Amino acid sequence: MSRSSRPVAAPEVDDLWKLATSQREETEAITPNNVGNETFTLFVGQKQAGKSSLITAFHNPAKDDAPKQTVCKVMLMLSLYIQGLRYF
Amino acid sequence: MVCHKALSFIITHWFKSIKVALEYLFARRSAATPNQPKDVAHIWELGGGSQLSALVSVPLTPRTVSRAVVTVVVDLSQPQNLAHALGLWLDLLRKRCDECVNALKQSDPSAAEAILAAAAARASSNSNSNGSGSSSEHPDKYIVKPFPVPLLIIGSKLDTLKDRDSQDKKLVCCLLRFVAHAHGASLLTVGTKDKASQGNLRSTLTGLLLPSSSGSSSSKAARKEMSYDKPLVVTPGSDSFDDIFKASSLPKGVDSAGFVGKRGVAEDWVKKWGRPLEEAFGPAKPSPEDLLEVSMEGQPFVEGEGEEKGGDAHASSADLYREPLVDEARALRE
Numbered sequence: 001m002s003r004s005s006r007p008v009a010a011p012e013v014d015d016l017w018k019l020a021t022s023q024r025e026e027t028e029a030i031t032p033n034n035v036g037n038e039t040f041t042l043f044v045g046q047k048q049a050g051k052s053s054l055i056t057a058f059h060n061p062a063k064d065d066a067p068k069q070t071v072c073k074v075m076l077m078l079s080l081y082i083q084g085l086r087y088f
Numbered sequence: 089m090v091c092h093k094a095l096s097f098i099i100t101h102w103f104k105s106i107k108v109a110l111e112y113l114f115a116r117r118s119a120a121t122p123n124q125p126k127d128v129a130h131i132w133e134l135g136g137g138s139q140l141s142a143l144v145s146v147p148l149t150p151r152t153v154s155r156a157v158v159t160v161v162v163d164l165s166q167p168q169n170l171a172h173a174l175g176l177w178l179d180l181l182r183k184r185c186d187e188c189v190n191a192l193k194q195s196d197p198s199a200a201e202a203i204l205a206a207a208a209a210r211a212s213s214n215s216n217s218n219g220s221g222s223s224s225e226h227p228d229k230y231i232v233k234p235f236p237v238p239l240l241i242i243g244s245k246l247d248t249l250k251d252r253d254s255q256d257k258k259l260v261c262c263l264l265r266f267v268a269h270a271h272g273a274s275l276l277t278v279g280t281k282d283k284a285s286q287g288n289l290r291s292t293l294t295g296l297l298l299p300s301s302s303g304s305s306s307s308k309a310a311r312k313e314m315s316y317d318k319p320l321v322v323t324p325g326s327d328s329f330d331d332i333f334k335a336s337s338l339p340k341g342v343d344s345a346g347f348v349g350k351r352g353v354a355e356d357w358v359k360k361w362g363r364p365l366e367e368a369f370g371p372a373k374p375s376p377e378d379l380l381e382v383s384m385e386g387q388p389f390v391e392g393e394g395e396e397k398g399g400d401a402h403a404s405s406a407d408l409y410r411e412p413l414v415d416e417a418r419a420l421r422e
Contacts, residue, residue, distance in 0.1 A: 015142075017142070017143060017145075017146055018142075018145075021145055021146060021149070037119065037124075037125055037126070037127040037128065037298075037299070037300050038127075038128045038129075038130065038155055039127075039128075039129045039130065039155050039156070039157055039296070039297050039298070039299070040130045040132070040147055040148075040152040040155055040156045040157070041129055041130065041131045041132065041147075041156070041157045041158075041159060041296075041297055042132045042133075042134065042144060042147045042148060042156070042157075042158050042159065042181075043131070043132065043133045043134065043159045043161060044134045044141075044144065044158070044159070044160055044161070044177050044181065045137075045160060045161030045162060045163070045173070045177065046137045046138070046162070046163060046169070046173050047135075047136065047137040048163065049161045049162060049163040049173075049244060050161055050163060050244030050245055050278075051133050051134075051135075051161045051244075052111075052133065053244070053280065054161060054242060054244060054278060054289060055113070055131060055133060057278075057286055057289055057290070058115075058289060058290055058293045058294075059113060059115055059131070061286070061290065
């Protein structure tokens with residue numbers, strides 16, 4: 001008579017990254033990557049800790065911390081598009 | 089017209105702050121000797137703080153672990169959070185590195201053993217701990233728990249510490265040196281206005297990321313610096329717990345006996361360092377993503393959980409991710 005109001009647990013779905021890495025690990029034999037002089041570096045830390053600034057200081061010391069140019073271009077294009085729409 | 093303004097406002101202020109979860113770039117440099125392949129450093133940056141920590145498994149795999157370098161960046165402008173942030177990231181990264189080494193052991197045991205041997209050698213190298221360059225056994229050889237891959241800890245925004253009390257600086261310096269030495273890590277503190285520290289950063293990263301091309305410039309390697317008044321430069325194995333907890337440099341409220349024993353470093357070092365940090369800088373302020381992670385008991389995503397808890401989780405996450413600029417633009421539109 002009584003019906004349980006508890007929602008049925010959804011089946012676990014792996015995210016895309018997990019699927020991609022697991023498929024790659026399954027298909028490729030695990031052999032250390034010793035080809036050439038390559039290193040693999042991971043920068044981690046809390047938000048706003050300064051990771052990007054440090055990477056920029058190493059990778060491109062002459063660059064200042066200006067916002068990305070692509071954003072400005074997108075805004076300019078959208079602005080022109082909207083202004084153009086008003087004339088039609 | 090209002091719509092246009094609101095859209096421009098949103099695009100200007102919102103898109104600027106968008107960052108890809110896992111950013112990639114590479115650095116390439118000619119080898120020191122001619123006719124050799126160029127050095128390539130694949131650099132990954134994990135954005136979003138600990139919320140997206142599961143993505144560490146993308147660059148750190150059994151295939152790459154033998155050539156991996158891990159860098160943990162901590163914010164010195166919020167010293168009260170240092171112990172918590174370091175504990176969180178180091179646990180997470182060690183777990184992933186151990187997984188990779190164990191997976192590698194199954195297919196190539198010699199490569200896995202080489203990684204562990206190199207880690208032990210790094211941490212107990214006793215490289216120039218007294219300036220003589222002697223190769224004697226390190227006094228903390230059996231206490232230090234070396235990280236499987238080269239680890240670099242960077243304290244950023246050093247400029248914000250300049251005006252603080254010397255006791256506060258000693259405390260931060262002592263904590264960073266302790267954590268770095270306990271994990272066999274390199275340590276740097278970097279300020280944006282401090283050119284010497286920027287130079288230290290570049291030479292240390294070049295040495296770690298582009299090893300063969302930096303061979304000729306080893307004379308330019310950053311000099312060891314452990315004074316709390318200057319940007320820190322500590323290489324793995326060059327420090328010792330005796331030096332770190334020396335009476336003259338020990339900040340108030342810190343006792344070496346609580347942190348290091350004969351069996352090793354205390355398991356609850358994060359909690360133990362939390363107390364003096366809280367006394368000096370006030371209570372720790374965990375970031376919103378950490379709060380979310382703790383409330384979800386390690387599950388970073390909240391879908392489905394809110395229904396059982398009466399929507400509290402959704403409400404709290406909405407509060408945590410409040411965007412005043414977007415709200416303002418939305419109000420303007422309405």
